[in-house]
Amino acid sequence: MISLAGSIDDLQHVVAELFVVRASGHASDSQRNYPLWELSNKELKRLLEEGVGGVILYGGTATELQHRCKTILNWAAKPLLLCADIEEGLGQRFDGGTWLVPPIALGQIFSIEPEKAIKLAEKYGSCIGDQARRCGLNWVLAPVCDVNSDPLNPVINVRAWGEDPETVSTLIQAFQRGLELQGVLSCAKHFPGHGDTRVDSHLQLPRLDHDLNRLKEIEFIPFQAAISARVSSVMTGHLLLKKLDSQYPATLSETLITQLLRQELDFDGLVVTDALVMEAISKTYGSAEAAVLAFAAGADLILMPEKPEEAIKALCSALLEGRIPKQRLEESIHRRRNALAKVKESFLVLHDKDFLTSGIELESSEDRAFAYELVSNSLQTVNAGSVKAIRQGVNLLRVDDVFSSSILTNNSPAICLPEQYGYKTILCHPRGVSPWQEDQQFPLALDRLGEVPILLQLFIRGNPFRGSSHLKEPWVAAIEQLQSKNLLAGLVVYGSPYLWAELLKVLEASIPAGYSPGQMPESQTQTLSSLFSPLDGPSDLQKSRLQEFT
């Protein structure tokens, strides 16, 4: 029993347990990728000492992550929820982990070979759970249970397991089995469903017209599947369902959380908010107000408020003043401790055996083979093997951000392979010199690129924070322009299946083209290897480079 009669410090210590704050996976403050959002070590240590019960980690390598989890546990001196947003494999966020194709690939496979897709989805969960646990995490913020019913959805898109509720339900159940078998907690997100929006809740609040019947027909189904498979937690979305609660977005809505998720869908696990720093919430509600509203609405855990200490104090006041019944605090504390008890084993692994020093790599050859298999099962090509080596060509690569990703480096297959065939790399990204001119019919400024054959590689997918900026780029017209001049040597799309489908419509029949749902090196290697014709007598350099990629 928690007493409200004790000191305010004692209450704050208990309430703090329900907060999950954000930290970098790197050891030093100077290494943080997002210093505005990631606590400094000093702040983090203080909050942990004050009782904060969870940390979400971003950035750093797998080795650093493991170190970091140890440091954080030492600072807290008690069990913690340690989580990360590794929907597509540990390697999506932490170099050295395995990076898998996005879930939509499994939805695509499911439509052809459902049994195979189910097996792959279970292995997908197992691969993530295993690596997460070995690095010290005990809570994976997946599966995404949103049904991507709008191809223009800017933020879910390829992160969804499918475009219909049955596909998503079947695959997320398999994923969840694999994940939880590894001794880590799961999280179904983003309740009641972020799949049918054209607005990214990182940037503003999406408003949905759906009524309860529609939700029951589509959006709820995967969440029900997750709940019946005993998912550990559900994350609320920052979504305004105006027909159900005209005032509050789901994260702050008693109707959505308590009446629908808890009562109607009968979920008794942990409810966690999506990050409160996201602009859908933070534009309207301060940290304190948002935390109190979310908790009053029925959430157990408060994720990433901008000012955690203010939010903790505000929640304590609301409890002391009786605005929120004490019983709610007891329930949430109980749910959190229950969840932690389930994953107690994972801490032993971390303390017991230091896999990195022992020289056992995090990523096993089975993991690598699995990543390979997923790419090869979701690869699409047209006119495979027909791109030949030429004397002078351009490899035009379009990426969102030349800095912040592990997608491209000087060793990336998307750069090295075309260079072996005579295609010189030119990067096109929002912070580079523009390749565009003011001509709707001929938008590519070819004088800036060279009037030579161009291999076009587009890294485009829905991504949080990016909005739909790529939709403003006239790639259809650019492809038509290159074709009209006989300068399109080939086309590759990494990511969006919708863009791929759209571009295929205008592509001439003879053009070699390829698509992978993934953007990571494995997708690059397999897609390009399929498109290029074998080289005669590669040099030693080429051979050893090729070796690297296989």
Add this chain to the structure above:
Amino acid sequence: MISLAGSIDDLQHVVAELFVVRASGHASDSQRNYPLWELSNKELKRLLEEGVGGVILYGGTATELQHRCKTILNWAAKPLLLCADIEEGLGQRFDGGTWLVPPIALGQIFSIEPEKAIKLAEKYGSCIGDQARRCGLNWVLAPVCDVNSDPLNPVINVRAWGEDPETVSTLIQAFQRGLELQGVLSCAKHFPGHGDTRVDSHLQLPRLDHDLNRLKEIEFIPFQAAISARVSSVMTGHLLLKKLDSQYPATLSETLITQLLRQELDFDGLVVTDALVMEAISKTYGSAEAAVLAFAAGADLILMPEKPEEAIKALCSALLEGRIPKQRLEESIHRRRNALAKVKESFLVLHDKDFLTSGIELESSEDRAFAYELVSNSLQTVNAGSVKAIRQGVNLLRVDDVFSSSILTNNSPAICLPEQYGYKTILCHPRGVSPWQEDQQFPLALDRLGEVPILLQLFIRGNPFRGSSHLKEPWVAAIEQLQSKNLLAGLVVYGSPYLWAELLKVLEASIPAGYSPGQMPESQTQTLSSLFSPLDGPSDLQKSRLQEFT
């Protein structure tokens, strides 16, 4: 006593001690930045088990490096030489370590305040030695003892401590004191002196016309200073001194190593070759031949042969066949073991106390203050405080490589600070869309950049492998072009003092301009903060960003 009568395996095990192989500082093979040059874990482990006695590490973070050193020592099961090329601070190669201005900055300070420069140089060595030791390294491949007597030197340049032998001698002695006080070994390089070349030995063999008198007047002086200060090792350069040895470059030359370095300069410490994979050697000599020649010439340690096992076998054969006297092997083994004995303490530190898990950051506030002090002491500005916020400007950033450096990220001051003042970033780099047009007088294609005020930031310095590619870019003409149109908002040069001096000649008196010898974030922050006028009422975002930078 080493017996040549034992098994060939025993001999190979002893000979292998004299080899230093290259590995990534990352834990996983897939994370290697240079997979062609960095051994896979499997190869590395095998070579260590076969007796290889040293590893040079590149890439990874400070946390990973520490882990990596432990793993490598576990694999070897005996003391090793663990080294890195961290001439400008651990942070130059390993994120999370301190990154200092290049040594030329201290040479500049020395010309004005010699006593201060000497103190700073000693602290410079101490900062590097301390962080290296705490990460598990015991041998720092510094100081550079080359006298940068040619401003167009493509590879030494700002890495040198000065442009005259006295400055270099004084400062490297101070550096060496600081370094060795921390319990790590030092390395004077690149004997007999790489300062007067316009050829980068990473790409081809530099040929020098100097005779012995010239060497004694200039190049030898810093090496003599290093030797008299008891430097632990000397690294040979891949340089052909044709008047002294018309056949062999210094690395393979008995005249240079045995007659001059050992006998004339009386050096009895470790002689290590520069990396044998460098094209100055590898274009002409295979691994086996180069290793045997270098050892026969008098080198003790063989660094980075492309094929270490072939090189080890070849050296064994040469010993067994009597082409190299057995005594040479004994001398070299003895010198290596002596050197290792001096740094035995450093292993204790690594095993004893895990500084990262304990929550003590590698970089102390003293280290940060020192890095700040070095930048502020070597900063040059013209018309400070006069760049004002505008509605629409361009921040044109020129970098060698947008991928491979920690110089620029989305959080870099060189990007974030100008954006606060209305200057939108456009990156210009060899793999981007070109900003150049075919017009010698007006080379910048302003239609690609926007006809708006341009803040020009040039990251240009001598760098291994880059040759002098920047010399082909017409920055003088570009500056004149922008000035003729009243579009030059400001100029910053990070790196080369020679380029800075050249551009100052054409700069109009009213243009704000700044120079730092460093390229790291600290140099960016201080240079730009000096040039910009204070903002009225910065936003919260700006305030917290500015906080990050101080």
